[in-house]
Amino acid sequence: MDNSRREFIKKAALGTASISIGGMGMPAKSYAKIIGANERLNVAIAGLGRRLGAYYEPIGKKESNVELVYLCDVMKKQRESAVQKFSKHITYTPKLENDIRKVIADKNVDVLFNATPDHWHAPGTWLAVQGGKHVYVEKPCSHNPREGEILTELQKRSGKVIQMGNQQRSSAESIDIIGQIHNGVIGKPFKAVAFYASARGEVPHQKKAPVPDGLDWDLFQGPAPRREYTSETWDYNWHWYGWTYGTAEAGNNATHELDVARWALQVEYPEFVSVEAAKRYFVEDGWEMYDTMDATFRFPGDKIIKWDGNSRNGQKTFGSDRGTYIYGTNGTVYVDRDGYTLYSREGKVVKDSKAKGSEAGTALGGGGDMTTRHVMNFFEAIRGKEKQASPIAEGAKSTLLCHLANIAFRTKKSFAVDTKNGHIKDAEAMKFWSRQYEKGWEPPF
Secondary structure, X not given: OOHHHHHHHHHHHHHOOOOOHHHHOOOHHHHHHHOOHHHOEEEEEEOOOOOHHHHHHHHHOHHHOXXXXXXXXXXXXXXXXXXXXXXXXXXXXXXXXXXXXXXXXXXXXXXXXXXXXXXXXXXXXXXXXXXOOEEEEOOOOOOOHHHHHHHHHHHHHHOOOEEEOOHHHHOHHHHHHHHHHHOOEOEOEEEEXXXXXXXXXXXXXXXXXXXXXXXXXXXXXXXXXXXXXEOOOOOOHHHOOOOOOOOHHHHHHHHHHHHHHHXXXXXXXXXXXXXEEEXXXXXXXXXOOOOEEEEEEEEOOOEEEEEEEEXXXXXXXXXXXXXXXXXXXXXXXXXXXXXXXXXXXXXXXXXXXXXXXXXXXXXXXXXXXXXXXXXHHHHHHHOOOOOOOOEHXXXXXHHXXXXXXXXXHHHOOOEEEOOOOOOEOOHHHHOXXXXXXXXXXXXXX
């Protein structure tokens, strides 16, 4: 919020403090817009796809004290659908916009929610921060390792709050048990096994096709090198069609559980990464990534994180579709979005704590009370009233594990890593540290 607008709002609030609603005939809605206006945050959402529903509650809640001023998407029907859906949760109508750059240029916008495709996450965030905004960016916070470094540095330089959508960092149960682990409840934690199981089906092959009505294909591509439009690309399947826009299942979902694992073990950068991954299912379909991955990250102090990812096999090997086991010298913890179970070294249940709310697991879109708390923590961190649950430096380190796993798959190599900064000690693999950008969309510094 620029200083002139903030001062104007403060003076307006003070000037009307003694006016009765009844005496002046002031509508309650107008009066409500004055109360607390000096702390009100004007927010915009860019990317109105499957994550949209996660924002209804935290933005619509009165105590959030925010106003949704823009709904932005490169697809016309997404904008029109979003404004109708949000009308059930707010009493006013936000502006609809195609171009995220126009939203960022509006000095009245304080906060950007960046729920665009992966290749837009970091560029959209750095443009917004450079434009004076705080940013809530969905996972993964970057399309490649270099972008994570940029966001971390940019946050330090700007002082803006940047928070990744790793919402389990705001789960009361996860905070509780991770704190207990750090205080020695299972002895010395040494290993975490994170997993994901989903039964995704066949994916059509890409075919050259006319750009769908209402889609700004050039702006969808944004920072990515230009190519012709192919069918099935813009709406979700970009996840599986090569590396131009997506980060495969590691970036799409492992981000969450690997973040919990790293949080529990209190580790930063690994010293060695190895991966076994391949496309195992529907081998003739249009899916271009691995759909099965077993990744191992070795850290200093003889600590280890393993990732068991199954995109197209819903078998619940670990009894659930996603979660994390943490092993210690004196016990074990299982933690997921529903709560946690603490086991003794002998395998007996010591404590079982279940969440009172609900947060979607493998369902597309997700959202729930955990996301609501994460978003509201973001708002309060901007106001200086709460400690940020997940600073972008933490989100970037967890996302880096996903990128390292993808790079190991793409190079068919295991490799050592510099534990000071996460850089890969292999020249061929290090070529994937950044990406090629469309001219004019290059990153800062």
